[in-house]
Amino acid sequence: MQTFNKNIYVEKDKIKVWLPKELYLENYFTNIKDREKDIYKFFLNEIVYQRRNFFYKYDRNTFDIKTYHEKKLYDEGWVQLSSSRLRDYYNKYKIILKELIDNKIIEVYTKNDIETYRNDTSETDNGFAKRYRINPDIMVKSNYDFRQEYIASNKPLLKSINKHRFSYKIDNLIESNLFSTLCEINIHENDARQELYDLLNTEDLNERISLDSYNYVNARIDSLVDEEWYFKKDDYGRIHTNVTTLKKCCRKHLYFKGDEDVALVNVDITNSQPFFLTLLFNKDVLKKFRSFFNTIKYNILRNIEVNKDCLEFKRIVEEGKFYEYLMEKTGLSRDKVKEEVFILFFSQKGATYSKLKIVKALNENLPDFLFFLIELKKEYTGEELNFLPKLLQRLESHFIYNEISHELIENIGFSQFITIHDSFLVQEGDEKYIIDAFNKVFKNNNLTVPKIKIEK
Numbered sequence: 001m002q003t004f005n006k007n008i009y010v011e012k013d014k015i016k017v018w019l020p021k022e023l024y025l026e027n028y029f030t031n032i033k034d035r036e037k038d039i040y041k042f043f044l045n046e047i048v049y050q051r052r053n054f055f056y057k058y059d060r061n062t063f064d065i066k067t068y069h070e071k072k073l074y075d076e077g078w079v080q081l082s083s084s085r086l087r088d089y090y091n092k093y094k095i096i097l098k099e100l101i102d103n104k105i106i107e108v109y110t111k112n113d114i115e116t117y118r119n120d121t122s123e124t125d126n127g128f129a130k131r132y133r134i135n136p137d138i139m140v141k142s143n144y145d146f147r148q149e150y151i152a153s154n155k156p157l158l159k160s161i162n163k164h165r166f167s168y169k170i171d172n173l174i175e176s177n178l179f180s181t182l183c184e185i186n187i188h189e190n191d192a193r194q195e196l197y198d199l200l201n202t203e204d205l206n207e208r209i210s211l212d213s214y215n216y217v218n219a220r221i222d223s224l225v226d227e228e229w230y231f232k233k234d235d236y237g238r239i240h241t242n243v244t245t246l247k248k249c250c251r252k253h254l255y256f257k258g259d260e261d262v263a264l265v266n267v268d269i270t271n272s273q274p275f276f277l278t279l280l281f282n283k284d285v286l287k288k289f290r291s292f293f294n295t296i297k298y299n300i301l302r303n304i305e306v307n308k309d310c311l312e313f314k315r316i317v318e319e320g321k322f323y324e325y326l327m328e329k330t331g332l333s334r335d336k337v338k339e340e341v342f343i344l345f346f347s348q349k350g351a352t353y354s355k356l357k358i359v360k361a362l363n364e365n366l367p368d369f370l371f372f373l374i375e376l377k378k379e380y381t382g383e384e385l386n387f388l389p390k391l392l393q394r395l396e397s398h399f400i401y402n403e404i405s406h407e408l409i410e411n412i413g414f415s416q417f418i419t420i421h422d423s424f425l426v427q428e429g430d431e432k433y434i435i436d437a438f439n440k441v442f443k444n445n446n447l448t449v450p451k452i453k454i455e456k
Helices: 034-053 065-075 083-089 093-102 115-120 136-141 155-165 173-182 189-201 211-225 272-281 283-288 295-302 308-318 322-330 334-346 357-365 367-377 387-412 431-444
Strands: 007-009 015-020 106-109 131-134 146-151 167-169 185-187 231-233 239-241 254-256 264-269 418-420 423-427 452-455
Touching: 015 034, 015 136, 015 155, 034 083, 034 093, 034 131, 034 146, 034 155, 083 093, 083 155, 093 106, 131 136, 146 155, 155 167, 173 231, 173 239, 173 387, 173 418, 185 211, 189 211, 254 264, 264 272, 264 431, 272 283, 272 308, 272 334, 272 387, 283 295, 295 367, 308 322, 308 367, 322 334, 322 357, 334 357, 334 387, 357 367, 367 387, 387 418, 387 431, 423 431, 431 452
Parallel strands: none
Antiparallel strands: 007 167, 015 146, 106 131, 185 254, 231 239, 264 423, 264 452, 418 423
8 A cells, every 4th residue: 555745845955036136235234144145035035925926816896995005005016924924934033124124125114104094994003914015216226127046055044944835744645646746747937938928918908917917927937947846735625736826828838857748738627616516416425515514505405306497507517518508698708608607606795796697697597596506605604604615616626636536546546647626637648547537436426427628
């Protein structure tokens, strides 16, 4: 029987950091040693890192004064730094921040700096977190560009960074395999960055990405190139990695080390979230997840076979044509239909999804299914918030990891794959193993095998 490590620790002898292009610490601190310089580099990189790794999003339907101020602060370069995070890396972090401020390398923005912020929001003084930014004069001098340097001389700091950034908790054989395979992933860096650059500058407004998105994905590419692995399981069983956080257009430039000429393909479930919802119509699956339901919702699902509209929805989904069905009924594009389905399934605000074109179409054609879906989305006392999306993620994670990945590794003997939530990334030619595993798992559970699509 195969074994696995419960904790994996990757130690690096140098850590890449980003500094403003024209910022040289020697100009601010006399006789500074490399060991001391590393500490300042780390703190400056924390500010730059937030800018490069932060992809600002907000819901226009819930746009308010507080959101406006948050975005305004971000646009002006201010970012939050977690004091507990800084303390974990360096106990005397307050001294370093003060020295950087006193030397006018960084600026601090506190709750006292803007009266209107306190007046225009419900946030209390105590709830306002300090923001920091690189001195704008330095950024202008650097033409808002950055250069790479390394932390290599300060061994205690290196040890602390390794401990907090490159230590991974692995709970089982599936996760151990996924992490091992992740470490074999590489990317055609120049091709991926060129594709991003083209999307940033395209004249097609539907395709164009924001500068924030451009910086965010470039930082994701950096982490792959530098082998700074990200591997984390959330509360609902999903595993997040360097690959899941990479923009879809860049994934086609990934490859396994040693096989850089072999393309990777994505094996995905057609209309996956609607499909996972239909699994709840099966009494055996329902019993397995019984603990997540209150009595009202459980009884709704237990009697689903008498709901003709729900059975019609199930038939359409199992044929892999739910999006096409809604496209026909609404006249919307596939991308727009997928966007509206996501809002309908995952938004808790009735005002947000009630105006959707697909809601009108479902109300006219499958009204009992729409009523059933809205009943499932209702929140009851004692039940966790955002019940339906969390439940669907748990269902997805159970089948993708506990069932299909287990079948691939233990029974089929295939392990060179990476998961992207509800899909599998494999070398071209290996998709047959994924399809085989899907067939076996769903047939063994007396469930309809989902329609599978393969994308390069």
